[in-house]
Amino acid sequence: MTYSVKEIFLTLQGEGAQAGRPAVFCRFSGCNLWSGREQDRGTAQCQFCDTDFVGTDGTLGGKYKTTAQLADLLQAAWGGQERHRFVVFTGGEPLLQLDEALIAAVHERGFEIAVETNGTVLPPAGIDWLCTSPKAGTEWIVRQGQELKLVFPQAGMDPAEFEDLPFDEFWLQPMDGPDQAANTRAAIAYCLAHPRWRLSIQTHKLIGIR
Ligand SMILES: C[S@@+](CC[C@H](N)C(=O)[O-])C[C@H]1O[C@@H](n2cnc3c(N)ncnc32)[C@H](O)[C@@H]1O
Ligand SMILES: Nc1nc2[nH]cc(C(=O)O)c2c(=O)[nH]1
Ligand code: SF4
Numbered sequence: 179m180t181y182s183v184k185e186i187f188l189t190l191q192g193e194g195a196q197a198g199r200p201a202v203f204c205r206f207s208g209c210n211l212w213s214g215r216e217q218d219r220g221t222a223q224c225q226f227c228d229t230d231f232v233g234t235d236g237t238l239g240g241k242y243k244t245t246a247q248l249a250d251l252l253q254a255a256w257g258g259q260e261r262h263r264f265v266v267f268t269g270g271e272p273l274l275q276l277d278e279a280l281i282a283a284v285h286e287r288g289f290e291i292a293v294e295t296n297g298t299v300l301p302p303a304g305i306d307w308l309c310t311s312p313k314a315g316t317e318w319i320v321r322q323g324q325e326l327k328l329v330f331p332q333a334g335m336d337p338a339e340f341e342d343l344p345f346d347e348f349w350l351q352p353m354d355g356p357d358q359a360a361n362t363r364a365a366i367a368y369c370l371a372h373p374r375w376r377l378s379i380q381t382h383k384l385i386g387i388r
């Protein structure tokens with residue numbers, strides 16, 4: 179399998195339950211809910227995306243022909259530290275490409291594996307930390323995992339629909355964009371009234387890291 183990767187970089191996980199944790203991010207190219215082209219945004223199934231996942235032109239991006247080649251690059255991006263290795267597979271939609279072979283190769287190199295997914299594609303076995311982020315109007319089939327991170331607000335999506343599902347953590351993430359300040363106020367108010375939910379701030383944007 180050839181993996182199409184937009185970019186690979188070392189940073190701190192900015193969002194959700196693992197915020198603040200050093201991680202290698204592996205951003206796969208492509209998504210099933212949006213082409214990534216601005217002219218298609220208005221007709222896409224997911225219209226609020228904050229990410230460029232088109233092509234393979236980012237830092238350490240490319241088409242990698244073997245799992246070993248990609249896993250070795252992730253290890254090199256982490257650097258020399260032997261312990262607490264952590265990789266976040268994201269995108270785009272990582273579950274279009276992440277397979278058991280890559281999971282095994284990355285585990286062999288001592289990494290704990292997290293995934294950020296839109297929840298429309300079933301995950302392979304072996305993921306250590308699955309964060310799913312449902313999008314209104316889509317067929318959302320990944321209904322269990324470690325973390326549910328709901329971008330808020332989304333028309334036609336009530337957090338109450340989700341709060342009894344088998345996730346360990348429930349996070350509301352204010353939708354970034356023109357209404358970001360109002361969305362943050364609304365998310366704060368929702369958490370205060372519904373303490374099942376915690377507020378996820380995109381801390382990497384606040385502190386100016388990737
Ligand atoms: C860019 S997505 C990639 C992974 C996967 N496709 C997904 O949607 O979960 C990574 C995370 O950013 C969130 N996200 C995307 N656009 C956002 C926005 N405008 N404001 C807040 N969070 C956003 C997604 O919901 C997801 O939790
Ligand atoms: N620092 C940092 N944390 C993140 N958490 C989720 C991200 C993503 O784009 O999936 C992301 C990202 O792009 N950067
Ligand atoms: S599903 Fe994820 S990557 Fe795809 S367009 Fe939506 S937020 Fe962006």
Ligand SMILES: [Mg+2]
Binds near residue numbers: 228229
């Ligand atoms: Mg991001």
